[in-house]
Amino acid sequence: DAKTTQPNSMESNEEEPVHLPCNHSTISGTDYIHWYRQLPSQGPEYVIHGLTSNVNNRMASLAIAEDRKSSTLILHRATLRDAAVYYCILREGNSGYSTLTFGKGTMLLVSP
């Protein structure tokens, strides 16, 4: 699986937007970009995924660079409940497997 690089940690204030970067310079044409997050004492939770175009859902937005070598997860207004480890994961689109290869992720700290 192609690798991703994320900052170890980031800090934000409550109600401010948060931009979580992810670099994936070796991404292949069929790799989807997935984001999961893990809140304390819970299993990972799906956030969003995309292939080429920017994506929005009720939780977040995903901005994908034109060359697809990087992407940014955007939380529009951070809350204390958004404090978690965020994982950027590349998944082969045609693998047929439900397998995720997790990296270290970014620990997001949110202050009131």
Add this chain to the structure above:
Amino acid sequence: KAGVTQTPRYLIKTRGQQVTLSCSPISGHRSVSWYQQTPGQGLQFLFEYFSETQRNKGNFPGRFSGRQFSNSRSEMNVSTLELGDSALYLCASSFNNEKLFFGSGTQLSVL
């Protein structure tokens, strides 16, 4: 719709024993996968089952095994437990391989 259910939530075993963990996927999900999470190694894929067949396997020793039943419920077994097997074991289910839904995990402590 009920989420992924894992039992037990906590487990304490001693070295050399074996342990069985259980996972009930979301209704209608036929894929179940297992992950091990430790502070040092992070989240690592163990294996995945689909329609009672193992279709993908991670890099773990043969002491780690699993199975899936006809109702999609899954169990994983670890034999001859070692101290290093202490970890959070997570189960995830999926309907179409697109999104995975995780349970809260079983925290295993090996003494």
